[in-house]
Amino acid sequence: MDREISKEVRKRLRNKRLMQYGGIGVGCVVVLILLFSWMRSSVKESNLVFSEVTRGTIEVSVSASGKVVPAFEEIINTPINSRIVEVYGKGGDSVEVGTPLLKLDLQSTETGYQKLQDEDQMKRYQLDQVKINNQTYLSDLEMKVKVSAMKLNRMKAELRNEQYLDSLGSGTTDRVRQAELNFQTGKLELEQLRQQLANERQVKAADLRVKELEYEIFRKEMAEMKRTLEDAQIRSPRKAILTYINDQVGAQVTEGTRLAVISDLSHFKVEAEIADTYADQVVAGGRAIVKIGNEKLEGQISSVTPLSKNGVISFIVQLANDHYRRLRSGLKVDVYVMNSVKEDVLRIDNASYYVGKGEYALFVRDGKNKLVKRKVQLGDSNFEYVEVISGLQPGDQVVVSDMKDFQNKRKVSLKH
Incomplete structure (x- = not known):
């Protein structure tokens, strides 16, 4: 005949099972933490970009921002106070020399x-x-x-x-x-x-x-x-593209009012701006490189604005190939002003990690499966290379891609 289990026995059995389940849970958490930590300390090699430290020449440059504009653009203003009677063109039209654009009341x-x-x-x-x-x-x-x-x-x-x-x-x-x-x-x-x-x-x-x-x-x-x-016979002074026209028939226009703009969209130049702290490095006649994506165009500084405005100075870059197929009016580009040459220096590829001269913490390949963080002193640069002053040796493989997720790590494992 079965006997009823006492409350004390049932309580001990329940506590025992809870302890067993708790231990299993804690073990799982520890395993997950260790696994997550291991994953955080490793990265796939295929996701990284490496640059080998080499010895060579760096043509030092300073970077500026630029915008592609037509090499020629002419604004046609009304020479008298008058009224627009007729409009003969629209924006985007191709016009020849002498093409009527609009008619004023004369x-x-x-x-x-x-x-x-x-x-x-x-x-x-x-x-x-x-x-x-x-x-x-x-x-x-x-x-x-x-x-x-x-x-x-x-x-x-x-x-x-x-x-x-x-x-x-x-x-x-x-x-x-x-x-x-x-x-x-x-x-x-x-x-x-x-x-x-x-x-x-x-x-x-x-x-x-x-x-x-x-x-x-x-x-x-x-x-x-x-x-x-x-x-006042508003006509095109040359062969170009009509990029703007005042098409408000009947509108009163005063002397000097802009009526039309014609542009040569087959040839371009670059209007660039740079911080005035680099003013002494930007001179007319200087060499410049304009980058459109990964493509480079040679150019020469034709003029420099003598006055600083809002902490920047403006200058114009005339392109050697000013009719390059990828040039478009208004296109934003990177401009590099070349100013000196350093020969026989250590260098690595330039990338987003570089923000100017100073000390950097970069990951360097140590063996086949490991990256080690090093303190590296970097110097001048151009759009291709950065000068290495100390911390690296020729042949070192340096990570030049984004490593922000590992900024608190001293070592990182490589997964193949």
């Missing part, structure tokens, strides 16, 4: 130019009139000089006659003196007329030059009005 400007043409004809007539008047006046003076000279010759003859008669005793001393006085007076009058003629010639010539200068100034103003009128 009625008042054309009327003003016609008035200037009438005024020009009137001023030419006035100038001709001044020339004729000057010529007439001077001709009259020249005739007076000739008449005075003839009178003087006659007085001279009369003086000789009186002197002859006086020598024969038929004349008188008074008549001789009167003849001498008339001759001297006529001589002075002739000299006065000649001086007056010379002075009037200079005065009339100066007056004529003033009138001619005034007319030339007017002609220049008229030519400027004609040029403005021609510019």
